[in-house]
Amino acid sequence: MDISIILDNSSVYLEGLKNTILLVSVSLFIGLMFAVPLAILRNSDNPFYQMPVRAFIYFFRGTPLLVQMFLVYYGFGQFDFIKESFLWPLFKEAYFCALLAFTLNTCAYTTEIFRGAIKATPHGEIEAAMASGMSRALMLRRIILPSAFRRALPAYSNEIIFMLHGSSLASVITIIDITGAARIINSRYYSPYEAFLTAALLYMSLTFILVFLIKRLENRWFAHLQPQSESRPVIEAPP
Amino acid sequence: MFNLHGYGPSILEGTILSLEVSLISLAISTLLGIAGALAKLSGSRSLKFASQLYTTIIRGIPDLVLMLLVFFGGQVFINQIASRFGYDSYIDVNPFIAGVSTIGFIFGAYMTETFRGAILAVNRGQIEAGSAYGMSRTLIFRRITLPQMVRHALPGFGNNWLVLIKTTALVSIIGLDDMVRKAGLAAGATRKPFTFYLVVAINYLIITSVSVYLLKYLERRYSVGVREI
Structure with missing residues (x-):
């Protein structure tokens, strides 16, 4: 092990760290923004709304992220109408392609x-909202979505970690993320241990920081589910 | 629909290789998973610690980084050992072995969690009954715990398998001729990358859809003895 290789090239890893964080946070953010309306459409009874969303989910969950990224990065260049359109400068960029694939x-x-989280809303809550005369939009905003967000958090935290790990694929299409930095160092010095173990350590720290942050958020959001402490003052019924 | 320019058989070869990689890594990960689950549930503190460390580390590191570490690092490691024993010519690490062992090792950690939960879900009374009959611990595991945990393990096992199939796409990065790499080669020669990667994507969809169907059947089969509510 030769730590000096890493110390001398820490700027490469810093650049990689920056790119990884940027790729993951931007794709997660945009993905989340689109996911909520799509989930509402997916739960609708109208097949014209529901089927396209189902097909979208089926395709992107059933195929490897690597293949999706290749389809965007290498694939779109096959079509002349894309090459001639104003979009080509974007699709030429590896960074944009990775971001698009990750986001989708x-x-x-x-x-x-x-x-799943929306579907699991207790019927009583919806009935109560309807009985109070809420419109469908108000019901979504005040009743269904807030509780669905809570129910979705544990599964979504897994998704965040998966995306962090999945983002290492960006290095395959020339982007210098943490893995990309490690690959550069490895090929420059032929020192796989130092290069990849550093990357692994960086990813692990990021993972544990994220897990810690999510745990705190969960504690906050699930405060009402926490067992109540024994010392809570009990209000006595008046005699 | 798709004009494959005669690359169809080559993609098919790659598909078969992908399936081989998936199935062999599945076997490795299942064995590791059972061993890990037993270690986690055992009384020994060091075994518990080792399996806990294993699952924590795997969940913290991306598959690709681990695979590159095994592939490049393993190369250096084996050659260092070989030269210490006086073997001078260069040894190449087989990407098939590197890929299969990495994927097996990674999913062994996920399987550990699945099997741990499944073993815990087996009714305590059954195990007590087994020991009341004077069965040894291995006999209890083989005759009572193992057959009953399958039902509880199947949903998680199935999920792991679906993720594992998709992870095999990574072996193309370390130079194994799986279907993604075959598609890449064909795309380079014909300048039709979209067509070939789409074919590969459809192949994956077919494999996952067939798997989902088979898993549903297995789940029904192993739940025959369970009363439905």
């Missing part, structure tokens, strides 16, 4: 998570 992928998984 995480969006499909997240939609499925929210679909």
Whole structure:
């Protein structure tokens, strides 16, 4: 082991860390933004709304992220109408392609998570909202979505970790994320242990930081489910 | 629908290789998973610690990084050992072995969690009954715990299998001729990358859909003795 290789090239890893964080957070954010409306559509009874969303989820959950990324990065260049359109400068960029593939992928998984969470809303809550004369939109905003977010959090936290791990694929299409940095160092010095163990350590720290943050969020959101402490003052019934 | 320019058989070869990689890694991960679950549930503190470390580390590191570490690191490691024993020519690490062992090792950790939950779900009374009959611990495991945990393990096992199939796409990165790499080669020659990667994507969809169907059948089969509510 030669730690000096890593110390001398820490700027490469920093660049990689920055790119990984950027790729993961942007794709997760955009994916989440689209996932919520898609999950609502997926739960609708109208097949015209429901079927396209189902097909989207089926495709993106059934195929490897690597293949999806290749389809976007290498695949779209096959079509002349894309090459001639104003979109080509975007699709030429590896960064954009990785971001697009990641976003679509995480969006499909997240939609499925929210679909389940929305479906699991207790009937009583919906009935109570209807009895109070809420419109469908108000009911979604005030009753269904807030509780669905809570139910979805444990599964969504897994998705966040999966996306962090999945983002290492970006290195395959020339992007310098953490894995990309490790591959550069490995090929420059032929020192696989130092290069990849550093990357592994970085990913592990990121994972554990995320798990810690999510745990805190869960404690906050699930405060009402926590066992109540014994010392809570009991209000006595008046004699 | 798809004009494959004569690359159909080559993609098919790659598909068969992908399936081989998946099935062999599944076997490895199942064995590791059972061993890990037994270690986690055993009384020994060191065994518990080792299996806990195993699952924690695997969940913290991306598959690709681990695979590259095994592939490149294993190469250096084996050659260092070989030269210490006076073997001078260069040894190449077989990407098939590197890929299969990495994927098996990674999914062994997920299987450990699945099997641990499944073993815990087996009714305590059954195990007590077994020991009341004077069965040894291995006999109890073989005759009572193992057959009954299958039902509880199947849903998680199935999920792991579906993720595992998709993870095998990574072996193309370390140079194994699976269907993704075959598609890449065909795409380079014909300049039709979209067509070939779409074919590969459809192949994966077919494999996962067939798997889901078979898993549903197995789940029904192993739940025959359970009363439905």
